[in-house]
C-alpha cells in the first residue's frame with residue numbers, strides 16, 4: 041500500500057479538464073478557487089500551512105493561540121475573526137499599517153485605478169505613477185534626499201541602499217559598519233549587517249563588515265580613525281528588532297559630524313521607525329540631522345501594497361549611477377514602481393498629512409507611554425521598563441527565570457526554550473485569548489513586547505489596551521503562568 045503524505049494528498053485530488061475544453065488540453069491541477077480560499081476553515085488552513093508553507097512555524101502559532109483564529113475581515117484598528125470577535129491591533133504588522141486596515145480612501149483609489157484599466161508594470165514606458173510617488177517621497181524628505189529607488193520590500197530598499205553606498209564610497213573604501221542587535225532584512229546582502237545569530241545561521245556572508253555597539257559614538261570614532269577603508273555606516277534610527285532601542289540626540293549629531301569629517305556615508309534604515317511612526321516623518325528628524333541615504337517600506341504601501349523605497353542625496357546617487365554607462369547597474373526590478381502600488385502609496389502620503397497622523401503619533405503615542413508608565417508604577421515587579429517614541433513603544437518585563445516560585449518551575453520547564461523566563465509570550469497569548477488584543481514580540485529580546493499600533497490609533501484605543509494590560513497583570517505572575525499553561529493543554 042502506498043501511504044501518501046499530507047502534501048501529496050493536498051495536491052492529488054481530482055485533476056480536471058475545464059468544461060468546454062477538449063480532453064487533450066493541459067488538464068487543470070487541483071486548484072483552489074478564490075471563493076474556496078475565503079471559505080476555508082481553520083483546520084484546512086492549518087493543513088495547507090503545514091503542507092506548503094512552514095510546518096515548524098505552527099509550533100509558535102500554537103503557543104500564542106493563533107492557530108485557532110481565522111481572520112475574515114479587517115477594518116481600521118481591528119481584525120474580525122470567524123466568530124465576529126473584534127481584535128484590537130496593537131501589533132500593526134510591525135509598523136506596516138499607518139492607516140489601519142482597509143482605509144476607505146486607499147480602497148477607493150485602488151478601485152478607480154482598476155476600473156480605469158491603468159497599466160501596472162513600469163519597466164518599458166516611463167510611469168506617471170512611479171514619477172509622482174518619487175516626487176512625493178522626495179517632498180517628504182528633508183535636505184537634498186531627492187533620488188528615489190522603488191522596490192517592493194524593506195529588504196530590497198536596504199539592499200539598494202547598501203549597494204549605492206558601496207559604489208558611491210568607491211573601491212578603496214569597501215567596509216561597512218553596522219550595529220549590535222541590528223535588523224535590516226533577511227535577503228543575503230543585508231543579512232550581512234543584520235546582527236541576529238538565528239537569521240545569519242551558517243550562511244556564507246560578505247566579510248567586509250564591522251560591528252559596533254549601538255549608541256556608542258566613541259566606538260564609531262575609534263573605528264573611523266583607525267580604518268580608512270570604512271566607506272559607510274548603516275543604522276536603524278530606532279532599533280525595532282533589538283527591542284525599541286534609541287540613541288540620544290548627541291549621538292546622531294556627532295555621527296553626522298564624524299561622517300562628514302571622515303567622508304563616511306551614513307545610511308539610516310527607517311523601514312520600521314519611519315513614515316511618521318516616531319512623531320516625525322523620519323525619526324532622524326528629531327535630531328536635526330540628515331543622512332546620506334535612507335530607506336522606507338512597511339507603511340509606505342498603506343497596508344494594501346508591497347512598496348519599499350531607497351532615498352539618496354542627489355550627489356551620492358550621481359556618483360554611483362549618474363551616467364548612461366552606470367545608470368542600469370541597479371535600476372528598478374520587475375515589480376519596482378508597479379502602477380497600483382504607486383497610486384496606493386501616493387494616496388497614502390496624502391492621507392498621512394490630511395489626517396494629521398504624524399502629529400497623532402506624537403500626541404497619542406506620548407499618552408500611551410504615559411499610561412504605560414503608570415501601569416509600570418503599579419506593577420514594578422513585573423514591568424522593568426517602558427520606552428519609545430510616538431507609536432513605536434517597547435514594554436520590557438523582568439526576566440523571571442530566577443524568581444518564579446519553585447512549584448511552577450517544572451511546569452514552565454517543559455515549555456518552549458523561547459518562553460522560559462519570559463513573560464512576554466505569556467502576556468501576549470493571554471491578551472489575545474482573554475482581552476482580544478494583539479501585540480508583537482521582539483526578535484532579539486524575548487522580554488520585550490512591541491507596540492506599534494496604526495497611526496490612526498485614538499486615546500480610546502489606548503485606554504482599552506491599558507485596561508486589558510492592567511487587568512491581566514493584576515492577576516499576578518503565578519496566575520498568568522498557570523492561565524497560560526492551561527491554554528496550552530486545552
Ligand SMILES: Cc1ncc(COP(=O)(O)O)c(C=O)c1O
Nearest residue numbers: 193194195223224225280311312
Ligand atoms: C528596520 C528594518 N529594516 C528592514 C526590514 C526588512 O523589511 P522587509 O521585511 O519588508 O523585507 C525590516 C523588517 O522588519 C526592518 O524592521
